[in-house]
Amino acid sequence: MDKKIERSFNKEAFLSKSDDEMIICRCEEVTKGEIRKAIHEGMLTIDELKKYLRTGMGLCQGRTCTKLIKNIMAEELNKPPNKLKNLTPRAPLRPIQMQIYANDDLNNFG
Amino acid sequence: MKKYDVIIVGAGVIGSAAAYNLAKKNLDVLVLEKEEIGIGGSSRNGGGVRQSARKAEELPLAIYAVNNIWPNLEKELGVNIEYHQEGNLRLGKTEAHRQILADIVAQGQAQGLELELIKRDEIKKICPYISDEVQYASYCPTDGHANPMKTTLAYYKKALELGVKFITGEEVTSVLIKEGKIAGVKTKTDSYSSQKVILAAGYESKFIADSLGIEIPMRKLLVEVLVTEPRELMFDQMIGTAGSDFYGHQSEHGSFVFGGMTGNEPYQFDQKRRVTLKRTAPSISRAILNYFPLLKDLNVIRTWSGFLDQTPDHLPIISRVEEIDNFYLACGFSGHGFGIAPAVGELIADLAAEEDPALNLSSFKYDRFHPKS
Numbered sequence: 500m501d502k503k504i505e506r507s508f509n510k511e512a513f514l515s516k517s518d519d520e521m522i523i524c525r526c527e528e529v530t531k532g533e534i535r536k537a538i539h540e541g542m543l544t545i546d547e548l549k550k551y552l553r554t555g556m557g558l559c560q561g562r563t564c565t566k567l568i569k570n571i572m573a574e575e576l577n578k579p580p581n582k583l584k585n586l587t588p589r590a591p592l593r594p595i596q597m598q599i600y601a602n603d604d605l606n607n608f609g
Numbered sequence: 610m611k612k613y614d615v616i617i618v619g620a621g622v623i624g625s626a627a628a629y630n631l632a633k634k635n636l637d638v639l640v641l642e643k644e645e646i647g648i649g650g651s652s653r654n655g656g657g658v659r660q661s662a663r664k665a666e667e668l669p670l671a672i673y674a675v676n677n678i679w680p681n682l683e684k685e686l687g688v689n690i691e692y693h694q695e696g697n698l699r700l701g702k703t704e705a706h707r708q709i710l711a712d713i714v715a716q717g718q719a720q721g722l723e724l725e726l727i728k729r730d731e732i733k734k735i736c737p738y739i740s741d742e743v744q745y746a747s748y749c750p751t752d753g754h755a756n757p758m759k760t761t762l763a764y765y766k767k768a769l770e771l772g773v774k775f776i777t778g779e780e781v782t783s784v785l786i787k788e789g790k791i792a793g794v795k796t797k798t799d800s801y802s803s804q805k806v807i808l809a810a811g812y813e814s815k816f817i818a819d820s821l822g823i824e825i826p827m828r829k830l831l832v833e834v835l836v837t838e839p840r841e842l843m844f845d846q847m848i849g850t851a852g853s854d855f856y857g858h859q860s861e862h863g864s865f866v867f868g869g870m871t872g873n874e875p876y877q878f879d880q881k882r883r884v885t886l887k888r889t890a891p892s893i894s895r896a897i898l899n900y901f902p903l904l905k906d907l908n909v910i911r912t913w914s915g916f917l918d919q920t921p922d923h924l925p926i927i928s929r930v931e932e933i934d935n936f937y938l939a940c941g942f943s944g945h946g947f948g949i950a951p952a953v954g955e956l957i958a959d960l961a962a963e964e965d966p967a968l969n970l971s972s973f974k975y976d977r978f979h980p981k982s
């Protein structure tokens with residue numbers, strides 16, 4: 500089961516940092532500052548961040564950025580990164596053209 | 610122990626919208642969610658904000674949401690929820706399809722919805738990318754689509770701002786009763802106190818209601834969605850077909866989001882886990898290419914599945930429970946609860962605040978299901 504998280508409005512002002520402009524999710528061009536701000540606004544899991552910002556939704560499906568995002572989350576939420584969940588892997592593991600996908604089960608199942 | 614005015618079970622789009630509307634009424638609200646915000650159907654759906662082809666009973670909810678809430682929701686919640694109102698085309702190729710579409714159009718028109726049956730040339734003017742085989746379509750210019758993930762999280766974020774508390778990773782197991790009255794809810798690890806309880810836990814609402822002897826007939830049905838790589842904007846309509854073999858739209862981001870099912874899902878696996886099945890994405894892809902052959906070399910990059918909570922008449926349950934004061938149900942949306950969610954959030958909040966809801970909810974009562982004989 501998921502870890503219990505209590506959530507209420509974060510009254511403290513969001514403080515920007517000097518490296519906020521750094522691109523973390525290269526496919527969807529999401530910066531460190533955008534991720535930090537979303538966490539501040541209450542997106543407290545890697546899937547909530549993904550749904551809110553598109554981090555990890557691009558062509559690489561989070562292969563490049565998952566670790567970086569977890570490090571940012573760990574820092575902002577004061578948790579060890581290895582205690583944070585990974586993105587859910589989704590089929591197909593590599594991009595596949597619709598015309599090929601359309602025949603996939605026909606070729607494989609007769 | 611702190612006593613809340615209202616506890617809501619489930620942080621999907623329905624529970625989060627209800628929380629937001631109750632907070633606007635200055636009530637003290639706690640939302641309990643088993644997993645994370647929006648992990649259920651609410652962020653897995655196809656984003657259709659559709660009035661056309663809703664059943665007669667449900668159509669007023671959709672019209673209300675589209676006329677009164679959706680157009681301003683982005684401003685109200687302070688998040689770009691990507692609402693686009695560029696119409697819905699439901700496509701058909703055969704005489705049998707034409708008949709289905711004509712019935713949909715007649716029913717919608719009878720209830721005052723702007724909806725017409727159009728032919729190929731007109732369809733091509735609205736969306737030039739459709740296959741030449743398409744002969745007919747129903748067209749509802751006021752339908753549209755929005756981003757379901759952002760809509761759900763935007764309701765959550767705004768509710769937080771208005772003082773609602775959410776606890777995730779907290780699975781509700783039963784509703785607590787003391788001296789014949791609602792006292793709160795029990796979770797796997799704790800209990801919480803409140804005067805009123807709203808169940809908005811999708812299919813699982815069934816088991817929680819059962820703890821009070823209230824039976825909600827619902828079944829669970831697996832459906833899937835696929836997403837492509839982005840393209841320059843080609844069309845902005847919500848698309849469906851007379852045969853309901855797929856539906857979808859192109860998102861603001863440029864990717865296409867298409868959904869469907871094979872029809873064999875209930876017979877293929879145990880329906881417990883959200884899995885993607887080998888044959889579903891290929892079957893959706895074939896359906897898409899039958900109507901949009903131009904998309905053939907577009908890459909599919911991601912697929913996922915989600916559950917529908919289907920009632921016997923495919924209408925939702927939005928209801929006060931007669932036998933137990935201060936107990937409310939908002940579930941059973943049967944696969945089309947996203948488009949009406951802003952209205953449902955408002956209506957269920959009115960019920961729980963003991964105010965008159967803006968619409969008549971008598972078709973959505975929990976005790977309307979009876980054996981055939």
Ligand SMILES: Cc1cc2nc3c(=O)[nH]c(=O)nc-3n(C[C@H](O)[C@H](O)[C@H](O)COP(=O)(O)OP(=O)(O)OC[C@H]3O[C@@H](n4cnc5c(N)ncnc54)[C@H](O)[C@@H]3O)c2cc1C
Binds near residue numbers: 621623809833941
């Ligand atoms: C693939 C797919 C495509 C769809 N397409 C469309 C569409 O295009 N247009 C449209 O209008 N609708 C569509 N729908 C339907 C729509 O998504 C749902 O009707 C809507 O999201 C229902 O919202 P909800 O909040 O009731 O349910 P959910 O989002 O499922 O929320 C219920 C929440 O309750 C939680 N919960 C469950 N049990 C417990 C418990 N014991 N304790 C605490 N919490 C619990 C769950 O974890 C979940 O987060 C689609 C659905 C799917 C799955």
